[in-house]
Amino acid sequence: MSGRVTVAGLGPGADSMVTPEVSAALAEATDVIGYIPYVARIAPRPGLTLHASDNRVELDRAAHALELAQAGRRVVVVSSGDPGVFAMASALFEAVEADPCHEALDIRILPGITAMLAAAARAGAPLGHDFCAINLSDNLKPFALIERRLRHAARGDFAMAFYNPRSASRPHQFARVLEILREECRSDPLITFARAVSTPDERLITVTLSEARPEMADMRTVVLLGNSATRRVGRWIYTPRRAEGAT
Amino acid sequence: MSGRVTVAGLGPGADSMVTPEVSAALAEATDVIGYIPYVARIAPRPGLTLHASDNRVELDRAAHALELAQAGRRVVVVSSGDPGVFAMASALFEAVEADPCHEALDIRILPGITAMLAAAARAGAPLGHDFCAINLSDNLKPFALIERRLRHAARGDFAMAFYNPRSASRPHQFARVLEILREECRSDPLITFARAVSTPDERLITVTLSEARPEMADMRTVVLLGNSATRRVGRWIYTPRRAEGAT
Structure with missing residues (x-):
């Protein structure tokens, strides 16, 4: 199976504000990557690896997501709010720019309810x-x-x-x-x-x-x-x- | 049962971007009010009255929603995108301001994925x-x-x-x-x-x-x-x- 990176917005906090497309992406993910409190919102299940990291390491986190996807994993990078508003989407593209071999990857950005x-x-x-x-x-x-x-x-x-x-x-x-x-x-x-x-x-x-x-x-x-x-x-x-x- | 007005954002178009809280509000609504193409996205069901109106009558639509809620109905005003971004939420508060008897009503604004x-x-x-x-x-x-x-x-x-x-x-x-x-x-x-x-x-x-x-x-x-x-x-x-x- 070919890998993919999805950057998904979890909204401000309540599960009732998580869109169905984000829930679907999480349901089929093999790996979820993100800042500790956002990853803590994801329910563990067999077949899913959770990778929680500290704040201010956005670029490392993005590079990690791209590497896992290159190895065939279905990775979801979780952001609070909307990933395109002061969150992980720009960091992901910075990591792609730094290593253009990732340009051909299947990358999707899924919007969320921003704060x-x-x-x-x-x-x-x-x-x-x-x-x-x-x-x-x-x-x-x-x-x-x-x-x-x-x-x-x-x-x-x-x-x-x-x-x-x-x-x-x-x-x-x-x-x-x-x-x-x-x-x-x-x-x-x-x-x-x-x-x-x-x-x-x-x-x-x-x-x-x-x-x-x-x-x-x-x-x-x-x-x-x-x-x-x-x-x-x-x-x-x-x-x-x-x-x-x-x- | 007491009435309520919910102004709900349907997102840009795909049902997969409608939040669960918006879907829940629609499921318990007695009346859905909005611009024709947005109301067309709501599935008819017994007990639900759909009120579709033309563009540029936002204030009439808001006043109608408030009157229905005063009569005990559970009204959802549908907007595309987010209701607070160039959409129906401001129009609703304009209508409340024009008739302060509505200030005590149960009013909720539910955000959506804006365009x-x-x-x-x-x-x-x-x-x-x-x-x-x-x-x-x-x-x-x-x-x-x-x-x-x-x-x-x-x-x-x-x-x-x-x-x-x-x-x-x-x-x-x-x-x-x-x-x-x-x-x-x-x-x-x-x-x-x-x-x-x-x-x-x-x-x-x-x-x-x-x-x-x-x-x-x-x-x-x-x-x-x-x-x-x-x-x-x-x-x-x-x-x-x-x-x-x-x-």
């Missing part, structure tokens, strides 16, 4: 108009680029979703992000801190940007910033479809 | 770095705002996903969008036209921005523009995780 859209659904519809998704980790990009993107996104009055807002290794940076946003946003938009959506630890807090404090975010939080029209209706947060100046 | 992420997965990982999602329809916003957002997104070197790039009522506007992008992008980024992803009509074409022609898009197309680092590896398109200047 910002799960969080937005819980809050209401804060991303209901044009929006940006920005990874706030400076692990693989300079903070100057993050700052440039924040400023342009604010000047364009985009709603925004922030991944990886805060970690132990960079506790002060998210405070700087909030400062930049306050400098640029002429309104005082609503900001939602959505933690561990769809898990037992789920918690959502919405405040205004001026009220936001860095401690409201941690590594399990996705942050949603509204645009100038985002507002509350009852217990919900939403961004209307109609923008000022529409005919 | 840009399904398309990105088919192409590889073109949205693997920071990106913007922009609705190119000027039905509810002035073109000046679209232009402003395009220019800021390009100056921030964001990858971009464009929804509703082209319709019969505004055939020339997408040509103007491509012109603006060519003015702003210092590189000549890759652009992918992804039509009807996950359906039998699926078709993907990738060219450079300078080669792109307006006719490559229609109403069933989502367009993905890479950032300055987006590139090909084998038959795939991807954006690396590492940005220039990273330490």
Whole structure:
């Protein structure tokens, strides 16, 4: 049997948000590879080898998946959320680029429910108009680029979703992000801190940007910033479809 | 039994991308409301009333759903993709805002696989770095705002996903969008036209921005523009995780 690598999105946490095509890929896999907490979501069974690895070894993990597939295994690389949004899909193609003998392999990317859209659904519809998704980790990009993107996104009055807002290794940076946003946003938009959506630890807090404090975010939080029209209706947060100046 | 409104994302087209929680909501619904082609995806059964309506009546549809729920029905409003991304969730909250007696209703938003992420997965990982999602329809916003957002997104070197790039009522506007992008992008980024992803009509074409022609898009197309680092590896398109200047 010929090998294959499938990079599959497990969604934000609840099994009820895992698509049937991802479940089917897992059911026929011989090997599942991924970051420890994601692999922990996969039920062991005879014939399935689970390979759990630590964070920040994405490229090693991708190369391992490609090697197993070259040996004829049916490998599923698991990501949380969607594999194409700040997750394992890009790392896999980086590994293919580094070793072009893998280009002929059977590779499939299966989308999943990404954290910002799960969080937005819980809050209401804060991303209901044009929006940006920005990874706030400076692990693989300079903070100057993050700052440039924040400023342009604010000047364009985009709603925004922030991944990886805060970690132990960079506790002060998210405070700087909030400062930049306050400098640029002429309104005082609503900001939602959505933690561990769809898990037992789920918690959502919405405040205004001026009220936001860095401690409201941690590594399990996705942050949603509204645009100038985002507002509350009852217990919900939403961004209307109609923008000022529409005919 | 008390009524409820669930706004559910059906994903881009394939049933294998409908989440179990959406399938469960549909299985217990008394009424399904939505745009004709989306309601056509729901299998009729005894006890289920299907309410299909035309495009551009989103607010009427939302008000209808709320009234049925007030009468004790279990209503599912179906959207393609994700209901929070240029779809029915915002319209529902607009209708709640217009008639606050609905604020106490049981309302749930269930996320789905949105078109840009399904398309990105088919192409590889073109949205693997920071990106913007922009609705190119000027039905509810002035073109000046679209232009402003395009220019800021390009100056921030964001990858971009464009929804509703082209319709019969505004055939020339997408040509103007491509012109603006060519003015702003210092590189000549890759652009992918992804039509009807996950359906039998699926078709993907990738060219450079300078080669792109307006006719490559229609109403069933989502367009993905890479950032300055987006590139090909084998038959795939991807954006690396590492940005220039990273330490």
